[in-house]
Amino acid sequence: MGMDPPMGSRDSQVRIMEKTVANAEKYFGRFCSLMASYTRNVAKLRDKSDLLVRQLTDYANTESPELRNTMKSFAEELAKVQDYRQAEIERLDMKVVEPLKLYSIRLKQMRAELKRFNNTRSNEIKQLEKLARLRQEAPPHQHSSPQAEFSVHRAAADTSRTSKRLQETFDCFRREKLKDVQRIFSDFVAVEMIFHAKALEVYSDAFRSLHSYGSGKDLEGLSRPPG
Template identity: 35%
Template sequence: MFRGDNSHSLSYEQQAKFIQDRITNVEKHFGDLCVGFGDYTRKTARLRDMGDELSKILKEYANNELVNKSLSAGLDNLSMTLTAIEEYRNCAVQRLEAKVIGELCQYENICKHAREELKHTMNVREKEMARKKVLDKARERQPFNRQQVTYAESELLKATAEMSRTAKGLSEQTEFFERRKLQQLKGLLANFVMIEMTFHAKAVELLTVAYQQIGDINDNADLENFKRKLLSPEKPVNAGISARSYSLASLLHPQQSPVKDDEDATSLNRMRSPEKSITGKSRSSSIAAMMNHSPSYSKDGDTSETEDTEETQSSSEETESR
């Protein structure tokens, strides 16, 4: 590119116009793609917000539904499923902004830089053409002035060398620009398709679960429950107050039972005669001692029993002798 010595190659002006058209084409269409993907992402974000609002409505309905129990559970499950779907949609929006729109937005500066490089190359080309004109005029007007002709030739050689370097650099940059455009456009389109495919796969999975949960709504049972409520409507607030009043009344005025009467009589006797309470304490202590007896206590008990037996035998012998 930008080689004028080949008769089959395009001229510098034609090559420059071709590069300029390619840059303008990329700038235009990439800008349109950026606007289109941006609108698509904003619509997706708006749909995400609407899904969140719908999830809140379903949740509120589920919390306020007190008669149709299975319907309330189905609405609650659907609300949670929609919330999960909108979370995945939010991730898709963020990935679209980062991997698609962000890449497209960079091409505004890339195209601007490529156009500046092309403009610099054309300026160098114009400088070279001006040096060539100066040399031609010097040869026409003062063909015998070798000093001026030699100076014009040296200036033309410098301009030609600079043009060669600039043209080579522009050729490499233009090829790099075209290669990067193809690779990045292919990559961002693949990212867009992958993002959408991942989201819709997750959405189908969650919606399948939601469909099964909706199928679990037992409309017949909810209808029967509604009929029972219709025949005998309950007032949750009044019932709660009456139950609470009944529980308080039972605590304040418990029903009398024989066992309770005995316990009350015992407590009353204890209050009237403190000695009986002391006796009760001693009884309880003796019971505790019997429950927690030690080996020494068993041995003492055996000794007392032996002594009682010997006394009984001696008394019987005295009776026989008499």
């Protein structure tokens, strides 16, 4: 087994761990809030687009046959985009927002490990101070209290044990954090790429649908005399 690091070095390492966890809490919390807001805004856009589709369909029913068919076809293409947008919303929730929400659990576990170590470290310092005080107060030929020395050794063993557990937990946390950042934002980009690729196809069809319309037949029908 390797030797435990000196107290000063160990305390410095713990401060670095606490800063790393604090940064993760700060930024992952912001990411979660922003991505949840982003997803809600996509849902609002879907709702407005659904309304546009309904209005286009209603309008088409008031027009002459050729334009009516063209506008209905155009509205159907826009409705397909909203189906893809709904899938985008569901995937963003599942692959981005939820993992960011669950990250708070991992951060709480890391905080608990830090708290456990700090408590055992504080107890070790308390027992050392108590032993030092007893040694000062003891008669010249009595060096210390066996019970106090035992308490110091036990506290030091507790600190060593929790220190090793903390280091192992932190190393795992740091590795997983790097993987999670890569995975979550890769999933975000993938979801957006899939939606935009599908949407581009459908928008192209919608564009062609509009430009296939020829007003000749509708105008011809209007120019005929009644009766």
